[in-house]
Amino acid sequence: MIDNLQTEVKLNEELILENQSKLQDLEQKHKTLQEQYKQILRISYFKKIASSKWFYLLSADNLNQLIMRWRYIHQFDEYARHKLENIQSLSVDIKTKNDEISKIKEQNINAINSTSSNMTLIEKEQKEKDALIKKLTKEEDKLRKTLQAREMERERLNSAIEKIIIAELAKAKEKEKAVASAGKKKEVDDSGFEKNKGALEWPVSKGRITGKFGKHPHPSISGVEVANNGIDFTVPGSASVSCIFDGEIVGVTNIPGFKNMVIIKHGAFYTVYSKLESVSVEKGQKIKTRSKYRSHRT
Numbered sequence: 287m288i289d290n291l292q293t294e295v296k297l298n299e300e301l302i303l304e305n306q307s308k309l310q311d312l313e314q315k316h317k318t319l320q321e322q323y324k325q326i327l328r329i330s331y332f333k334k335i336a337s338s339k340w341f342y343l344l345s346a347d348n349l350n351q352l353i354m355r356w357r358y359i360h361q362f363d364e365y366a367r368h369k370l371e372n373i374q375s376l377s378v379d380i381k382t383k384n385d386e387i388s389k390i391k392e393q394n395i396n397a398i399n400s401t402s403s404n405m406t407l408i409e410k411e412q413k414e415k416d417a418l419i420k421k422l423t424k425e426e427d428k429l430r431k432t433l434q435a436r437e438m439e440r441e442r443l444n445s446a447i448e449k450i451i452i453a454e455l456a457k458a459k460e461k462e463k464a465v466a467s468a469g470k471k472k473e474v475d476d477s478g479f480e481k482n483k484g485a486l487e488w489p490v491s492k493g494r495i496t497g498k499f500g501k502h503p504h505p506s507i508s509g510v511e512v513a514n515n516g517i518d519f520t521v522p523g524s525a526s527v528s529c530i531f532d533g534e535i536v537g538v539t540n541i542p543g544f545k546n547m548v549i550i551k552h553g554a555f556y557t558v559y560s561k562l563e564s565v566s567v568e569k570g571q572k573i574k575t576r577s578k579y580r581s582h583r584t
Contacts, residue, residue: 301387308380433512439543444515447558450537450549454556479531479552487530487575489559493521516558526578527559535571 343359346352479486497518501511529550536556537549546562550573567573 299391443541443544443547443560446539446541446547447549451556454536454551479555482531487528489527489530490519490521490525492525493519496520527562528576528578529573530557531575533573535567535569535573538565538567538569
């Protein structure tokens, strides 16, 4: 764009020079015509024409000569007047054209200056944008690595949970076999956990949910999904975690990235609590609804 404007300015400068040259030629022709006109007047004077056109006409020898002299004077005056008017008109036109071209040239120069300023600003903004993209790319890479680490920690958590629950299921199966061998009736789950679905207590008295159950798009990384097998709570300051229903502690362990973890059995159901700063219960302990078993800092 700047190159085009510079080319246009150069062309306009050439037009101005060309018109100035034409103007000088016309002015020179004007001067020449004036000199010729003066010479004619001098010649006319010597022929006694200049003192009076009427004297020049009346001094004719006959009528034909008078008519010819009248035509000559009239044609000469018309010719001189026409030439002078043409020269003056062309001079005005060329000056007007020069003014227009000068104005266009000034506009183009202003446009070049403005475009140069804009280009400088655009280059600055582009550098800032590139720097921001570079920074965001680094942050995204860092987030991806953090996410991968979190996924590995979550896998360790799931593995630990699965291991404890499988062990509990194996115990329950052995117990059922023993009951069957003794001819006793199979125990029925009367914990009431399933009946209270939708009405269970919250594990914290204060706080908000910051991670919902299931798969969700990552809030910062496009095209990445985050799988959550539980519900994440964020609580202010130090808070205690409570059991959401009567049960038995079947697992207490420490998982890297998820700190202390407690698994509680509620008949045929299990609840898992992780990221506990401290734990005040132990495996095999019976626990009641709303019983507090740890302090929380998140």
